[in-house]
Amino acid sequence: MKAIRTRGGVSVRLDVRTAVVVVTLVLAALVASVVLIGTGDFDIPTADVIRTLLGNGDPGQEFIINDLRLPRVVVGLLVGASLGLAGALFQSISRNPLGSPDVLGIGQGSTAGALLMIVVFSGSANQVAGAALVGGLVTGAAMYLLSWRGGVHGYRLVLVGIGMNALAVAINGYLMTKADFVDAARAVVWMTGSLNGRDWDQVWPLLTLCAVLLPAVVMHARPLRMLEMGDDTAYSLGAPVERTRVVLMGAAVLLTAAATAAAGPVSFVALTAPQLARRLTRSPGPNLVPAMCMGATLLIVADWASQRAFGADQLPVGVVTGVLGGVYLLWLLVTERRAGRI
Template identity: 55%
Template structure:
């Protein structure tokens, strides 16, 4: 199991900005990339809200959002499209952050929730809730609980005088395989209606998402973002090795515990809202790393890439194959599988 692939040949130096007694280090390229990603996310969101079978002119979108537009436009924007787009942005950001945390902890691009069992654990919890006849809220709760329990199991099995990245990845891959088998068994034992519902949920989709999904996601990200900001810099130090980090006064195990907790909750919340949308958590941090030319995984750019990637994939899944609308998980799996093959080919040595 290898560590992160070699850093890009050119890295952008950071600059210190002082604000009274506080100082902030900014990398000009990372800041520029983040601004471009924010603009890209805005453009994709506007396109997703304004286009479709019924086109809403862009100038009418703000009016419809605030209840001053035509009744048909208000219905389409407020009830159908805007909640779906916002859910996609928030879910993509959560997956991007979760992937960034675990890839940094494991120092491995394959250290993603998709590969170390957390997404599969969330899927198991969701399937059990579906088979038990649970509501949408209970399915979301089962998904979150499954993710947390799986993370606790992987952490316990990988812990040996601390948790090393390669051991976490290897244990997680094994647990992931077991959970995938368990999920398949559960589907075979369910009745045909429950199996069909569970299979649709397992694909990963933003269809039918309303404002009831947006508020919990917003609250969860508002709570977890400070934790991500808190561990961001220490994680960069830990990437150089535990001994080096300890020599700089970093409490390695405490930082790792906070980071794992935040990463697990982000993955669980995102999966609960949209199902196990695969490969976003894998690809977003690596794409962000290459765009910013950062020597390590970056939190903010990973969240923005995840948000843009998932929302753009959902827009393409709705429009490219119209009138057929594909679940977004189908498209991210196709794109992510190709990206994984290219990543493995590039870093095979």
């Protein structure tokens, strides 16, 4: 840890190991993105991909890269970063490694909103995305209100979230039984979580939301670190506990709902990214930026694996993250039990 003092007398602490991890993850995400852009039915060499991104490609490659593949990769980066940041926020607020949107029902709440629009109203793609965003927000608000009792305790938040998740799963199952064949097939494809067919229409809303929410999250990073030490300690240090919790929970719910609206319910990225980032940085803090970078890298690598690791059968990225995340969740539960924390 190094302290850097600016001209105005303001000192900033720099964790060298964390900075190295962030830079490494950013480079890994960029390299994986270039490789992914060149991957598809028509493979493009890496040198041609870079040349085209710099504006020196031929018209055919420019169409394939700039219009078809680049939006998919940008959506993947934004969705992964959003889920990684949301997972870090939820885990820090709840002080529980299981406190992620996957476990707390935010993703399933967004899915319920999308299914309602598909099955009942036969809505368009934009209407489905909007309904997913509303569903996540409603689920997050209900979870917070039901968890409130003179404050929001971490374990109470997790328990209420598990209950909300079960309720949302039941609602989703009911909606699926009421859907006709066409709507059911459409719903199943959406529920898998995929980056297929994503274009610039999904990029700009998610990019705008991230640009608005990230400064608000960074401004509350210091109180969040105090919040991890417990409410009483945070109060004694002068941190605005409830305001910090409301703002950051709202940001986490918005990020999760927006990511789900853009790519469907991509599972377990929000659970695994913060924990992997924390293990790499070896830092006890929220690790917000490392979690963002880890989430983006995980999702891009998973999307590449979904196209290349299974031969001619291309899997939706949600299948790959679900398999990897399920294995990680089992390992985490065993580790927490051995440590006596559950």
